[in-house]
Amino acid sequence: MDNNYSLDFEQPLRGLIEQMEQLHQLSAENNIDLSKEIKAIEQKISDTKKSIYSNLTPWQRVQLARHPQRPYAYDYIERIFTGFQELHGDRAFRDDRAIIGGTAFLNGESVMVIAQHKGRTTREKLKHNFGSPYPEGYRKALRLMKMADRFDLPIITFVDTQGAYPGVASEERHVSEAIAVNLREMSQMGCPIISTVIGEGGSGGALGIAVANKIMILENAYYSVISPEGCAAILWKDRAKAPQAAQALKFGAAEIHELGIVDKVVAEPVGGAHADPDEAAANLKKEIEAQLEELKKLTPEERIEQRYQRFRNMGVTENDLADGKIVPINEAAS
Template sequence: MPATNKQSLDFERPLLDLEKQLDVLMQSSTNSDMDFTDEIKAIEKKIEQTKRQVYSDLSPWQKVQLSRHPNRPYSPDLIKRIFSGFEELHGDRLFKDDNALIGGPASLDGQRVMVIAQQKGRNTEENLKRNFGCPNPEGYRKALRLMKMADRFGLPIISLIDTPGAYPGIGAEERHVAEAIAVNLREMSNFEVPIIALVIGEGGSGGALGVAVADRVLILENAYYSVISPEGCAAILWKDRAFAANAAEALKLDANELLNLGIVDKILPEPAGGAHRDWDVTAQTIKVALLGELQELSKVQSGEFAQLRYEKFRKMGKFTA
C-alpha cells in the first residue's frame, strides 16, 4: 500500500496489531545479529489466517466502511497506474470548473479513450478543494462536455465512480443539479461510442448515476452502489443515522447483491484485505478488465449502442402485477 500512514477500521484492528508486531521484528532483525526468521514466519502465517477470518464474511455495512477506507486508492491513483498520457481538461463553459469531477483524454494500452472520474480528498484541505467528492452541477456539465467530445471523435468513455452523492447545497439547487444529472442520463443513453462505468468506492444515488449510464457497469468487490447512502436511508426510515448498518443490509447495495439483481455486469476482485492494501494489484485488475470489455464492445456496430443500452436498462428490476 503506497499510503505512508496505516489507518484501520474497527474490525481490522487484530490484523493491524499483528502487522505492527511484524514491523518490530523485522526492524529488530535488521538492527541486531539475532535471527528472528522463525518468529517472522510464524507472524506472517498468522497474518494470512487473520486476513481470511476478517475479510471472508463481511457484512454489507463493513463493505461500505471498506469502500470509504481512508487509504483506498482514489481515481487519480488509479488513473496514473492504468492510463498513459492523461490530459485533464477543465471547466463546463457555463459557470466554472468543478474539482470534484475530473476528466480528459488518455491512452489505454495505445487506445485513445476519454476518462471521467469523481475525486475525493485525503485530508481536510483536499476535501475542501474536492468538495468531499460531491460534484456540483458544473461537474456534470463538464463531464457531458467531455463525453460529447468523445462521441464526436469516436473515443470510448471510461467513467470511474466514487462519490457519496451529488452536492445537495443551496448553490447546487440554484444552478439546477437535478436538471444537469437528468440531461446526462438522456445524453449518455444516446451516445454511439462504448461506455464503461466502474464503481471504485462509493456509488451514491444520482450523483453516481449521472456518469454511469453505460454499456458495461463494473464494480470493485468492496465498493457499493445505491439509491441512497445507508446513513441517509436510516435517517428516513428509522429517524436515526445509528441504524446505518440495518439500512445497508436492507438496501442490498453490496457487489454480490447488485450482480444478482442485474444492476452491475461484473465484480472485480480486490487484493486480500481490500484495494487499500495494494494499489498496484488493484489497478492491474481494473486495466485487464477494461481492456477485455473494450474488446467485446468493439464488436458492436456504430448505430447499435443506444438500442442495446436501452434494452440493458429495461431489463433491470422485477415487477409483479
Template sequence: MDKPTYTLEFEKPLRDLGRQLESLHQLSIENNVNVSSEIAAIEDKIAATKKLIYSNLTAWQRVQIARHPKRPYTLDFVQRIFTGFQEYHGDRCFSDDRSIVGGTAFLDGEAVVVIGQQKGRDTKENILRNFGMPNPEGYRKALRLMRMAEKFGLPVITFVDTPGAYPGIGAEERHVAEAIAVNLREMAVLETPIVTTIIGEGGSGGALGIAVSDRVLIFENSYYSVISPEGCAAILWKDRASAPRAAEALKIDPASLARFGIVDEVIDEPFGGNHVDLDAAAANLKAAISRHLRELEKLPTERLLDARYDRYRNLGVIAEPEVAAVPVASVD
C-alpha cells in the first residue's frame, strides 16, 4: 500500500521525527554534507518511539487504529487471500446493499463462501457503501449466501467491519432488527463451519448479524462491542469526549475479549497497524483462517452445532460465590 499520510493524535511524535529525518536527507543532498551519524541517531529514535507507542496502546488508541482511513477493508483481504471470487448481488426481496459484499471463492483450492462488510475510501464510495452500515437487505443477502453455502456444503468465512447497522427510517421500515435477529437464529443452526474475523470495527448487532460463528478471530487493533465508546460516553457521562474512558470500561480491546472468551484468537498486525503492510496482514489472516477451518472441518455436524451452541450459551456467564444459608429458628 502507499505510505500512510494520515496521522493519529498519538502518532504525532513519529510524524515530527519523520520530518526531521526528511530534512536531514534533503540537507545532505542539497549541500553535499555528510550527516550519516545524525540520520542514524534519528532512525534509532524513530524505532524506539515506535516500540514505545505501539507496545503500550490503550483501548481508545486501538479504536482509532481500527477506524484508520487507510486500514484494509474486506475486499482488500479477499483480493489477497482468495482466488476466483465471484460476487453475488441482491437479497431477492428488495435491493442490493453494497455495504455487505459476498460470494463464492477458493481458499487454497477449497470452495468457500465469503461475506463481509465494506466501507469506502472516499466520499463517493462511502455513499455507495453507506459508510459500512448495512441495511436490512444486506443481512438478507448475507443469509441467502449462507443458506446456499449450507446447501452445497461450503464453509462460510465472514469479515466484520462496521460501526453498526444503519439506523435510518428506511432501514427501520424494512425491519432491520428483524433481519439481524433472523440471521442470529439461522447462523446458530447453520450446518456448515463458520469462521468470522473482526478486521476493523465490530459495532453492536450490526456486527453480530454476520458473526454467530464457530470461531471468532480479531486483529490486535480492532474492537468488538455492544456500543461504540462515543455512544456509551454520551449515555453514561452525557459527554462524547469521555469516549477514551468508556473504551477502557467496556473492555473492548482484543486482549480483554480473548480473556473473557468472546474471541478465540487475536491475530498479530504489522508494527503500526495493518495499513502499514497489507500483504503481511493478509498473510497473517489467511494462516489463522486456514488453521481454524481445518480444525472445524474435522468435526461431525452434530458436534459442530453443539459446540457452537455451548460457545454462545456460556458467553457472559458470571459465577457468584455461594452464600451460606442462614438458619431460621423454629417457632413452637
C-alpha cells in the first residue's frame, strides 16, 4: 500500500503500518529488541489486509480502480512487452494522446498494443485528457488495428476510461460515429483480439477498443454502461449516491464474469494492483499468453465467428425469460 495515500476503508491498515514503523524507529534509536512486538504487528497487518480486501463493496472496488497509484497502460506495457514502438495520429485531424498504440513484442512475437492512458501527474493528465478519448483517438486506434489485421498481428488492448470525451469539440467531430465504426470494423477482423479492463471500463468509450475474441478484467476493475456517479445523477438526481449506484449496477469483475460479459478475472496482489505492479503485470501477462495461444489455433474465419457469437449471446429479451430459464438471443431467434 502507498504510505502517502490511503482510502477511507484502508485507515485501520494505515494505523497498523504506522505503529510498525514507530516500533522499527524505536528499536533502532534505543537499540532495543522489539522483534517479538514487530512480528505481532506484522501478523496483524496480514490478517487485516485479508479481512479488508476479501470483503470489498462494489464502491470500494471502484475506489481501487481509480487509485492514483494504480498501474496505468504504460506501466503494463513496459512490464509485459519489449520493443514498444509508439505510433501517432489518425491521419485526418490530430494525435489524441488519450489513446496510445504501437507495435511491440510479446515473448518475441510481434503484436499491436492499443490502450487508453490517463496520466499520473497533472501535466500527464492534461496531456492524455484524463483517459477520455476524442473521436480522433478511436480513428487512430482503428488505423493501427487495420494495420495489424493486414499483417495478421494479434491485437492487445487495455481499457481504462470513464468514457469518451463528451465535450462540444468531440461531438462536432462525431465521436459516436467514430466508436460505431470501430465496433463494426473490429467485428470483421480476422486477427486475434484480446482486451483487458485494467481500471475503469466506461460505456461506449471502453467498447470502442474492446470488441475482442477474449475479454479479461482485473480483479478490482469495473466494466459498465455508465459510471456510478452518472447513474446516481440520472436515477436519484444526486451524485453522492454513487455507492448505491455501484451496488445496483453489478459491474464488478466477479459479477460480469458470472454473466458471461468477460472471459477471465485476473487476480491482483492483496491490496490492489498498486500494491505490487510487478506481480499485477506478471499475472496479466500469463493470462494474455494463455488466451493468445488458444486463439492462434483458430482460422481467421473462426475468430470472426467466435467474436460475433460472444457478443450476440450477451443479454436476453423478455420473450427469452420463460419458466426462469434464460435463453441466449441467437438461440431464441432461431
